[in-house]
Amino acid sequence: MARKVIDEPSEDLVAIAKKERAQRRNPFARVALFIRQVFGELRKVVTPTRNELLSYTAVVLVFVIIMMALVFGLDQLFGWLVLLAFGTSGS
Structure with missing residues (x-):
């Protein structure tokens, strides 16, 4: 605590x-x-205890991983929508 x-x-x-x-x-x-x-x-x-520091670090890492997954998912979705809307460029 x-x-x-x-x-x-x-x-x-x-x-x-x-x-x-x-x-x-x-x-x-x-x-x-x-x-x-x-x-x-x-x-x-006040410096945090070892347990507090480890729990804070874990919370930050989990949050960063969730945000990376969200951004990756949105990037893939928008990329797919752009390809759907404009198609691939054919020579």
Whole structure:
């Protein structure tokens, strides 16, 4: 079962961002703030377990195979309809 991920910024990051925005820092300070916020968000990332990863991979592969079969089938159908409508070119 997937673990719950909290997608809200922490209070410290919000407070720091508001303080920085109010003070109007130079471009280097803005870049530093951005990088601090990126690292703060990366700390929230939850990596899937091995079983979750394998099940997600299986779901993606099955979906891709189904879509490939659907596109192949439609391609064959439309190709047959074009041959039916226009026939083969005879010399």
